Amino acid sequence: MFVLQIEHPVFDFESWKKAFDSDPVGRERSGVRRYCILRPTDNPKYIMVDLEFDDVQKAEATQTKLRALWGQVEGKIMENARARIVEITESKEY
Numbered sequence: 054m055f056v057l058q059i060e061h062p063v064f065d066f067e068s069w070k071k072a073f074d075s076d077p078v079g080r081e082r083s084g085v086r087r088y089c090i091l092r093p094t095d096n097p098k099y100i101m102v103d104l105e106f107d108d109v110q111k112a113e114a115t116q117t118k119l120r121a122l123w124g125q126v127e128g129k130i131m132e133n134a135r136a137r138i139v140e141i142t143e144s145k146e147y
Contacts, residue, residue: 054086054141055112057104059119061134066097069130073102078118080104084111100131105141112138 063069073090080088084106091101106112116136123134 054144055106055109056139056141057106057112057116057119057136058101058139059104059134059136060099060101061131062099063131064098065130066092066100069100072126072130077122078115080115083115083118084108085115109138109140 070090085104086107087105089103091103093099093101104112104115106115116138119134119136123131127134
């Protein structure tokens, strides 16, 4: 399993969430199996998103789509986005 980890500040969470929910990159069509949105408890204007994929090439293609999208929304609903792809090597639930 591969995870595209994204993080960046947002100007207004509700506006960002509305844009996220509109799904401009087609998450399901792009191979996203699951996503998780996180926010630090001490900074509600910062978000982290994990997008899970079965295939690293699909994660890379989605990262490319997101970089193009960020170029259009930088300074409007978010800024300074960072992203990286990691591989889940072990996971255990208790």
